Amino acid sequence: MNTPPGAEGNPPDGPREPRSSRWSDLGRPPLDVAALRRALVREGSLWTRVEVVPRTGSTNSDLVALAAEGMAEEGAVLVAEEQTSGRGRLDRQWTAPARSGLFFSVLLKPTDVPVSRWGWLPLLAGVAVATGLSRAAGVDTALKWPNDLLVTVGGEERKAGGILAERAGSDGVVMGVGINVSLKKDELPVPQAGSLALAGAVNTDRDPLLRGVLRSLEEWYGRWRAAGGDPATSGLQETYAAGCATLGRVVRAELPGNRSVVGEAVAVDGDGRLVIATEEGVQEPVGAGDVVHLRPA
Incomplete structure (x- = not known):
């Protein structure tokens, strides 16, 4: 097991770690921050700084505050071994045991891209x-529009991550991933x-998983x-659509004001909106910021 940052371990003849120590779960060792920095922070890389903290409320809140100060x-990465106030869309809570997942945020500053495309x-x-x-864990994944990661457990789609x-x-955007x-x-x-793990991943070592995700994000x-x-020229729009489990299904988009749109999800348009074809023959695009819930109809 890698020694956690700031810990030197016990001397050979000294007292053993108490059973309640946060580092005593050998099945969930801490991330190796030194190895992560060697692998990711290098000349020409997007990633400029990698920090790992044992515990925090929200990596997104922390990194937004650091950026404001x-x-x-750009390229700063903040990882937490445990989040106590992790948030998803619309301030929905995200909780998990310490070191059971990847909880991190990155700071991006795409100032050379029109804000309308952010x-x-x-x-x-x-x-x-x-x-x-998919590469690092050897598990099939899919996306639920706009920002949920799905895996298959026992033949059923389950949410295993969010953004x-x-x-x-x-001039910046903080992207949080859980x-x-x-x-x-x-x-x-x-x-x-x-x-x-429940989806049958061949690898649940968080160090290579985090490196794989960050390298893919950089690419x-x-x-x-x-x-x-441009989402079309970059191949992003096509790739997103190919991996989006929402497309081709009949869904109900619940909107503010008790309004809803029901129909088949047929496309993701150039603005990243989900296009829903209703029974009335209307193709109605809905944006992520407008949707309260998106459910199977």
Whole structure:
């Protein structure tokens, strides 16, 4: 097991770690921050800084605050071994046992891309996470529009991860990612949740999983920026649609004001909106910021 940052371990003849020590779960060792930095922070890389903290409320809130204070630059990565106030869309809570998943945020500043195209960043992160995990964990993944990661457990689709984007000042976006890695059935926050382990992942070592996801995110972000944020030219729109489990299904999009749109999800348009074909023959696009819930109809 890697010694956690700031800990030197006990001398050979000294007292053993108490059974309640947070480092005593050998099945869930801490991340190796030194190895992560060597692998990710290098010349020419997007990633400029990698920090791992034992526990925090929300990596997104922390990184937004650091950016506001001028203490974080593009490519900063903040990882928590445990989050106590993790958030999803619409401030929904995200909780998991310590070191059972990947909980991290990154700061991006795509100032060379029109702000009108920044809405693609959560979808870009979804593609990058799904691609990175498929390679590193050997598990099939899919995306539920706009930002949920799905895996298959016992023949049933389950949510195993989510993405939250928040503005950081006038020139930045903090992307938060939460992924259930080693959660067991009795640890799931709700019965409908899933984890990579329950989906039969061949690898649940969080170090290579995090490296794989961040390298995939760097690749897709670079491709998207090189195309000026154009989702078609960069291949992002096509790749997202190919991996989106929502398309082709009849859904109900619940909107503010007790309004809803029911129909078949037929496309993701150039603005990242889900296009729903209703029974009335109307194709109605709905944006992620407008949807309260998206459910099977």
